[in-house]
Amino acid sequence: MAGIEHLILIVPIGPVDIEILTALGSALSAVFRLPAGKGEMLPIPPEAYNYRRRQYHSSRILDLLKPLRSPGVYRVLAVIDEDLYVPSLNFVFGEADIESGVTIISLARLRNEIYGYPPDNKLLLERTVKEAVHELGHTFGIGHCPDSQCIMYFSNSLEGTDRKGPSFCHNCRSKLTHRSIG
Secondary structure (H helix, E strand, O other): OOOHHHEEEEEEEOOOOHHHHHHHHHHHHHHHOOOEEEOOOEOOOHHHEEOOOOEEEHHHHHHHHHHHOEOOEEEEEEEEOOOEEOOOOOOEOEEEEOOOOEEEEEOHHHOHHHHOOOOOHHHHHHHHHHHHHHHHHHHOOOOOOOOOOOOOOOOOOHHHHHHOOOOOOHHHHHHHHHOOOO
């Protein structure tokens, strides 16, 4: 089956709200014109936890996800509801392993509650989709964009994520369409 050969597999790492995963699948299918399906929940890997930082090292989790890529799985997007980091930054919303086509995003810092505001599920979903599209965009060879409205704009704060638009600018969309998706 041709569609199955190009699946975006969405994998929850630990418990993740099914509504978020379902909405994310629909959004990613629309953006990338590829089917997206939910994989089985994987346990949160304790070896990725840094006790000093009280965060999970995203690159270590990505390494554990690489075996999920197979002939039927074109890209992997892991979703975790824990705080992530890479050594050179205080935190990350997500990370992509460009070579392997495996990505991860964290919901933790996309939630209003961490900043002392009331929960807003609609805004959480918008932020989640932006971060997922951004990280998957990297796996298609698209780097960070200087256009602050483009989904590929680098945001290191929630305000930056909220300011950027939900889609690719013309230049980045052109790069995406010139990559082999199908």
